[in-house]
Amino acid sequence: MNLHEYQGKSILTKFGVPIQNGYAADTVDEALEKYDQLAKETGSPFAVVKAQIHAGGRGKGGGVKLAKNREEAKQHISNILGMQLKTPQTPGGMEGPGKQVNKILVAEDAYAPDFDANKEYYVSILMDRERKQNVIIHSTQGGMDIEAVAEETPHLVHKTYIDPELGMQGFNAREVAFNLGLEGTAFKNMTKFISKLYQAYLGADATLIEINPCLHTGDDRIVAVDCKFSLDDNALYRHKDLAEMRDTTEEDPTEVEAQSHGLNFVNLDGNVGCMVNGAGLAMATMDIIKLSGGEPANFLDVGGTADAARVEQAFRIILRDDRVEAILINIFGGIVRCDRVAQGVVDAYKNIGDIKVPIIVRLQGTNADIAKELIDNSGLNVRSAISLQDAAEEVKAVLA
Template sequence: MNLHEYQAKELLKKYNVPVQEGIACSTIAEAEEAYRYINSQYGSRFVVIKAQIHAGGRGKGTIKGKDQRGVAVAKNLEDVKNIAGNILGGTLVTVQTGEAGKLVSKVLVAQDVYYEGPDKTKEIYLSILLDRAKGKNVIMYSTEGGVNIEDVAHDTPEKIFKEWVHPGGALPSFQARKIGFNLGLKGDAFKNCVKFVTNLYSAYVGLDCSMLEINPLFKTSDNKIIAVDCKMNIDDNSLMRHPDVAALRDITEEDPTEVEAAKFNLNFVKLDGNVGCMVNGAGLAMATMDMIKLSGGEPANFLDVGGTANAQTVEAGFRIILKDPKVKAILINIFGGIVRCDRVAQGVIDAYESIGNIEIPIIVRLQGTNAEVAKELIDKSGLKVQSAILLSEAADLVNKAVA
């Protein structure tokens, strides 16, 4: 589950991680009030107004139809009105959203951290995620923080440092100090960095994050270490332990079909192809998608109905797949281990009759427990459903359907 920047920062504060303070706003009036409060509370010369969407590249992205970036500096109240007015309700297009962009419903009005002081400021990159190959968490960091970290990783990979941490405990103090040394920090900045990284790692583990990225991690002119931006992903499987975090989910940022699929406990991911697929088991689903590709089609989705497929889940899967106008055929590939194939076949028939006339070809391959009974049910149903026993048969039928 993805979180907005303002939500992630509030969670980090609970772990004593210093952040750039800000207020989330849904209206221009709220943004004006936030500006007044931040100006009086922190003595900010200006505020930064940031669009809140689940995508990166906001600073380089633009609002459709307007000369307005997704992140902008407001130096006075008039700037706040204009910038917030341009962003709120607009569609922000970034390198990660694609041309469709995303609707902006909130902005974060944040304090100025680029104030003058005795030392130089510094932008740093830092992220924590799981390295599956090593079975450890990895902290990646660089002195070259800011909006172009992808270019740094591509052009000068030697500037990206990594620290692997065993997932069974806290961040060892020697590694926290090593990070500070590699970033070239000294004195109070070094001490503050050690505390920051230690607390950030605690937040990563405590919140069951799958990814936590701070870019930029900012060293102020008076040597404070502050998270200016934050991207946080939470492991969906851990949300039962974090009902407060689960309540932060913003379904308006998610694909509507994926949200609907979740209501029926279907594992669904929308793709860009022309063949819808409904399968029980993630491994079989991946193999089915490969088979669709090899047969000349393109998978339109990943849909795993799980091991307890029945008429209700099959019908829900049908309805979700049929919402995609690009779909030219549907392939149902079920291996009857826990689930009986005849029950799935009856579910297909019931769903077909419930939904009504379905114009596109439906190919059903059922193997395993009661597969022969299932094929007989399909063949005698009188429906425009084609059955297959072998995977090669199903592949040929898919090929004909999309040709």
């Protein structure tokens, strides 16, 4: 689950990580109230107005603006709130539809008073699955173009691995500070920053924390100016307060609806919809589709209780995608009986009506023979298959 910047920073604060202070707002009037409050707290009319969407590169799309006074703040707030913000990371990139900005963050100008005395670093923590260790990725080249740094000058990107048995040690934090070329007070502050950031990563069951930029101020403070924070969905039961931070308006509406029906669904870009019970079988089914010359239009796991209601909802969700030219249903009847799934397919087909794309159903397991007979005698535009190879051939035939 992805969080907004202001939400991620609220978690960092709980673990003692220094942040760029600010206030979130939903309306222009509320944002101006937060600006006045911030100006009183900092004693400065300078503030940064930041769009809050689940995508990076906001500055490139005009979603981050510095205001030097209240009038400029009002102008930036009015322009950013409600805009369709396009960044390299929004759907379709800079040429796509972008994302609507429904919330902004009015933050202090952490770079004051001497802009030139500040330095920007890049710091992130995530899991390196190949090494089975958490890794702290860091670079002296922080800012908007860190992707270009990683591609063009990879020697400037450093990695510090954390032994899972030992956990974060003092020498790990010092290694980061050394690699960033720090010394004196800044060195000590960076080691504290990294240690507390790692505590936040573990404490919140995060899958990613990215601080870009991580600011080294002229007076040697280390501050998280931006924050990208992703949580492990499977650990949210331990963090009900964090689960409440979910913003479904930032997610694919089809995926949100599927989740409400107990379906595990991910939108893809292909032409063959798939409906499967079990994540492993779903991955194998997607391979079958590709081997047959098609491309998966989605990942959809109906789970172990593939009853008629779930099957119908799955059908409706898949059929919303105009690119779908065929649907492959691949069910292994272990917990669930194949004949019940087959009857669910027939009932769902009749309830929806006028399904124009061909449907291939491969049912294997308990009562598979009865299920095949139900499908074959339904009189519907549904083809049955027994083996994976049969299913692949049927997909190839309908796409030809």
